[in-house]
Amino acid sequence: xxxxxxxxxxxxxxxxxxxxxxxxxxxxxxxxxxxxxxxxxxxxxxxxxxxxxxxxxxxxxxxxxxxxxxxxxxxxxxxxxxxxxxxxxxxxxxxxxxxxxxxxxxxxxxxxxxxxxxxxxxxxxxxxxxxxxxxxxxxxxxxxxxxxxxxxxxxxxxxxxxxxxxxxxxxxxxxxxxxxxxxxxxxxxxxxxxxxxxxxxxxxxxxxxxxxxxxxxxxxxxxxxxxxxxxxxxxxxxxxxxxxxxxxxxxxxxxxxxxxxxxxxxxxxxxxxxxxxxxxxxxxxxxxxxxxxxxxxxxxxxxxxxxxxxxxxxxxxxxxxxxxxxxxxxxxxxxxxxxxxxxxxxxxxxxxxxxxxxxxxxxxxxxxxxxxxxxxxxxxxxxxxxxxxxxxxxxxxxxxxxxxxxxxxxxxxxxxxxxxxxxxxxxxxxxxxxxxxxxxxxxxxxxxxxxxxxxxxxxxxxxxxxxxxxxxxxxxxxxxxxxxxxxxxxxxxxxxxxxxxxxxxxxxxxxxxxxxxxxxxxxxxxxxx
Amino acid sequence: xxxxxxxxxxxxxxxxxxxxxxxxxxxxxxxxxxxxxxxxxxxxxxxxxxxxxxxxxxxxxxxxxxxxxxxxxxxxxxxxxxxxxxxxxxxxxxxxxxxxxxxxxxxxxxxxxxxxxxxxxxxxxxxxxxxxxxxxxxxxxxxxxxxxxxxxxxxxxxxxxxxxxxxxxxxxxxxxxxxxxxxxxxxxxxxxxxxxxxxxxxxxxxxxxxxxxxxxxxxxxxxxxxxxxxxxxxxxxxxxxxxxxxxxxxxxxxxxxxxxxxxxxxxxxxxxxxxxxxxxxxxxxxxx
Numbered sequence: 001x002x003x004x005x006x007x008x009x010x011x012x013x014x015x016x017x018x019x020x021x022x023x024x025x026x027x028x029x030x031x032x033x034x035x036x037x038x039x040x041x042x043x044x045x046x047x048x049x050x051x052x053x054x055x056x057x058x059x060x061x062x063x064x065x066x067x068x069x070x071x072x073x074x075x076x077x078x079x080x081x082x083x084x085x086x087x088x089x090x091x092x093x094x095x096x097x098x099x100x101x102x103x104x105x106x107x108x109x110x111x112x113x114x115x116x117x118x119x120x121x122x123x124x125x126x127x128x129x130x131x132x133x134x135x136x137x138x139x140x141x142x143x144x145x146x147x148x149x150x151x152x153x154x155x156x157x158x159x160x161x162x163x164x165x166x167x168x169x170x171x172x173x174x175x176x177x178x179x180x181x182x183x184x185x186x187x188x189x190x191x192x193x194x195x196x197x198x199x200x201x202x203x204x205x206x207x208x209x210x211x212x213x214x215x216x217x218x219x220x221x222x223x224x225x226x227x228x229x230x231x232x233x234x235x236x237x238x239x240x241x242x243x244x245x246x247x248x249x250x251x252x253x254x255x256x257x258x259x260x261x262x263x264x265x266x267x268x269x270x271x272x273x274x275x276x277x278x279x280x281x282x283x284x285x286x287x288x289x290x291x292x293x294x295x296x297x298x299x300x301x302x303x304x305x306x307x308x309x310x311x312x313x314x315x316x317x318x319x320x321x322x323x324x325x326x327x328x329x330x331x332x333x334x335x336x337x338x339x340x341x342x343x344x345x346x347x348x349x350x351x352x353x354x355x356x357x358x359x360x361x362x363x364x365x366x367x368x369x370x371x372x373x374x375x376x377x378x379x380x381x382x383x384x385x386x387x388x389x390x391x392x393x394x395x396x397x398x399x400x401x402x403x404x405x406x407x408x409x410x411x412x413x414x415x416x417x418x419x420x421x422x423x424x425x426x427x428x429x430x431x432x433x434x435x436x437x438x439x440x441x442x443x444x445x446x447x448x449x450x451x452x453x454x455x456x457x458x459x460x461x462x463x464x465x466x467x468x469x470x471x472x473x474x475x476x477x478x479x480x481x482x483x484x485x486x487x488x489x490x491x492x493x494x495x496x497x498x499x500x501x502x503x504x505x506x507x508x509x510x511x512x513x514x515x516x517x518x519x520x521x522x523x524x525x526x527x528x529x
Numbered sequence: 530x531x532x533x534x535x536x537x538x539x540x541x542x543x544x545x546x547x548x549x550x551x552x553x554x555x556x557x558x559x560x561x562x563x564x565x566x567x568x569x570x571x572x573x574x575x576x577x578x579x580x581x582x583x584x585x586x587x588x589x590x591x592x593x594x595x596x597x598x599x600x601x602x603x604x605x606x607x608x609x610x611x612x613x614x615x616x617x618x619x620x621x622x623x624x625x626x627x628x629x630x631x632x633x634x635x636x637x638x639x640x641x642x643x644x645x646x647x648x649x650x651x652x653x654x655x656x657x658x659x660x661x662x663x664x665x666x667x668x669x670x671x672x673x674x675x676x677x678x679x680x681x682x683x684x685x686x687x688x689x690x691x692x693x694x695x696x697x698x699x700x701x702x703x704x705x706x707x708x709x710x711x712x713x714x715x716x717x718x719x720x721x722x723x724x725x726x727x728x729x730x731x732x733x734x735x736x737x738x739x740x741x742x743x744x745x746x747x748x749x750x751x752x753x754x755x756x757x758x759x760x761x762x763x764x765x766x767x768x769x770x771x772x773x774x775x776x777x778x779x780x781x782x783x784x785x786x787x788x789x790x791x792x793x794x795x796x797x798x799x800x801x802x803x804x805x806x807x808x809x810x811x812x813x814x815x816x817x
Contacts, residue, residue: 020542023544023547024542024544024546024547026539026541026542104537105539108610108611109607109608114547115546115550118546118547118550119550122550122553122554126558158565159561162558164561165557165560165561168557169554172553175618179611179618182610182614183611183614186610187606187607187610188607213614214617214621217622217625218621220622221622221624221629224756225629228745228752228756231564232746233671233745233746234745234746235670235746235748235751236752236753238670239637239641239654239666239667240666240667241666241668241748241749242633242664242670242748243637243748244632244633244636244637244640247633247637250628250632251625254625314645
């Protein structure tokens with residue numbers, strides 16, 4: 001093709017300075033940085049909500065907040081963490097790493113990339129704003145119906161339109177981000193990098209992006225039906241008009257189940273990058289990893305009603321969704337087996353990224369196994385809406401998704417900043433997090449099995465001891481994350497210079513560019529053998 | 530796969546995305562303010578005005594860059610992938626509403642009438658309700674209504690949209706043969722047919738509201754009928770605006786037989802809108 005003009009080729013490191021650099025940027029590294037800082041900010045906000053919950057649940061009875069406010073905290077904690085922290089965290093990693101890992105000069109559609117990010121602060125503002133719309137500070141006008149916003153409960157919320165449009169904005173951002181990622185991966189790879197030579201982080205993101213484009217519009221349709229039921233007199237979720245409240249749950253979970261894989265597949269990719277590096281072996285079963293990821297993505301579309309086993313579905317439906325759900329254990333088991341087999345007889349060292357990756361394999365598997373328990377219909381009748389469910393999805397989302405993101409930050413941070421971080425601080429952060437996260441969530445299995453329901457501000461006396469452990473663990477975990485903030489800031493400001501390769505056993509294109517990665521990389525495509 | 534990274538066009542920093550975010554925020558936040566607080570609609574209107582300005586500015590920049598030859602074949606492929614996946618996302622948006630329609634007809638209505646294991650629910654809640662479609666439920670929400678027949682205006686609208694699919698393809702043939710007259714005439718006919726479709730749809734809505742007592746608030750049937758046809762009509766309007774812009778650009782001579790992605794993107798979108806209509810015609814009108 002013609003080599004007409006590359007605008008930035010002539011003036012390589014030039015970009016606007018100050019606030020304009022960040023507001024108007026079309027650079028994938030800048031946008032990745034913005035995503036990651038946004039994600040971390042939302043992580044602290046959502047974490048604060050969680051600590052309000054845990055403080056209230058330290059003792060039975062009502063001590064700190066009223067039940068309405070408590071409901072708002074559980075709802076906002078879920079929404080902020082899912083849509084504000086985890087999803088943008090992964091998109092930030094994709095922005096930084098995918099062009100570096102496939103040898104592309106930038107994302108395929110750089111201006112749209114900017115828009116994907118800069119919708120997020122506005123969406124987050126609209127989501128949080130109703131919390132402050134009242135006579136008094138934090139009056140409790142924020143969403144209070146659980147992050148799943150089931151109709152008809154959510155239809156009673158008097159600020160519903162703000163919530164609906166916040167979800168629309170988040171969805172538009174996600175879809176544009178996903179389109180960009182797919183176009184980058186399919187169109188911008190360096191010559192010689194065939195699909196089956198792509199790093200697994202890239203593969204998992206390709207499949208994740210497909211899931212995003214498939215289900216975010218369904219979520220948009222779902223909230224739109226809520227909006228018209230509330231304000232324009234439609235009867236989608238109104239049985240008297242021939243609709244059905246259960247329809248809401250079907251539409252919501254058709255989005256919601258692929259959504260949970262959207263939050264875990266990129267973490268699978270990250271772990272599949274980290275473990276081979278520090279085991280100094282090639283990833284065991286590369287192609288089976290790709291097929292397993294694709295199988296999980298396919299299955300995610302036909303299991304949604306396992307979130308609804310007690311809603312009154314026909315038995316045939318219960319059976320279908322139970323068997324389909326249990327099937328997911330097969331490709332997931334393939335993955336866990338491959339990670340362990342990669343470590344088998346490897347020359348392992350335990351740098352911080354490896355610690356997070358190994359703990360991911362252990363703890364995510366716990367979450368996966370409790371998932372199989374929940375998938376079994378007769379058992380689920382007992383577990384549903386108890387703290388057992390809370391324990392399950394925090395094992396997959398905190399020690400799964402979040403540990404994946406943190407592991408990725410430790411893995412690639414020297415590439416981003418050009419400096420090594422403090423190993424000592426990193427190990428403090430890891431071990432405090434590891435112990436406290438289990439102290440927080442492991443007892444929830446027991447409170448759940450003993451029958452403590454989710455989403456209540458109060459509980460009977462006999463649950464006190466386990467709840468106190470959870471609360472103590474939560475506060476240690478929450479404050480430990482400030483160590484990560486300190487570590488990152490220190491790493492940006494200086495430290496031992498990182499080499500290009502950073503890690504001894506690291507393989508891949510991102511380790512061929514200097515650390516820190518220059519503002520523009522791979523203006524000329526590298527050759528992949 | 531890439532052959533020429535050296536030539537991949539990377540745009541300079543741009544303020545249009547941020548303008549778009551402010552516009553969308555004002556448009557949607559203003560709409561919510563209007564619905565929730567019964568506030569002034571001016572916020573919403575200003576948001577849409579800013580969005581319109583953003584589109585002029587952003588697309589104008591792209592057209593300028595394209596005209597100056599900045600985009601090579603690889604950039605063109607990125608645009609194609611972007612548009613194709615965007616249309617896929619639109620398909621999934623409609624799928625949510627079609628899914629709601631199928632769920633209501635296959636499950637919700639029979640169950641309200643006591644089918645499957647709902648005998649007692651039916652006995653206690655709605656003993657007089659006999660499942661049927663079109664339905665506005667056991668509460669006859671919205672009152673007695675008339676059904677919209679398939680073989681009047683909707684059939685004519687089907688013909689109109691299918692014809693417009695032919696005319697836009699004919700215009701494409703003209704463009705590829707470098708026959709500008711055929712291109713412009715074909716596009717003009719397509720836009721005209723699109724406008725005629727929207728006009729007839731408005732007439733049908735008027736008929737439904739004034740003579741059939743069929744409204745958005747007419748239970749399950751009214752909800753699915755108006756939401757599906759309404760969103761489709763909105764998409765026809767958007768597609769027609771896209772084609773109109775392409776028409777104006779054709780008059781200005783922007784496109785060459787080998788370089789006309791904007792035309793193709795608008796045409797793809799138009800065919801997508803066409804296919805959605807066929808689904809609507811079958812499942813909303815015909816098999817109702």
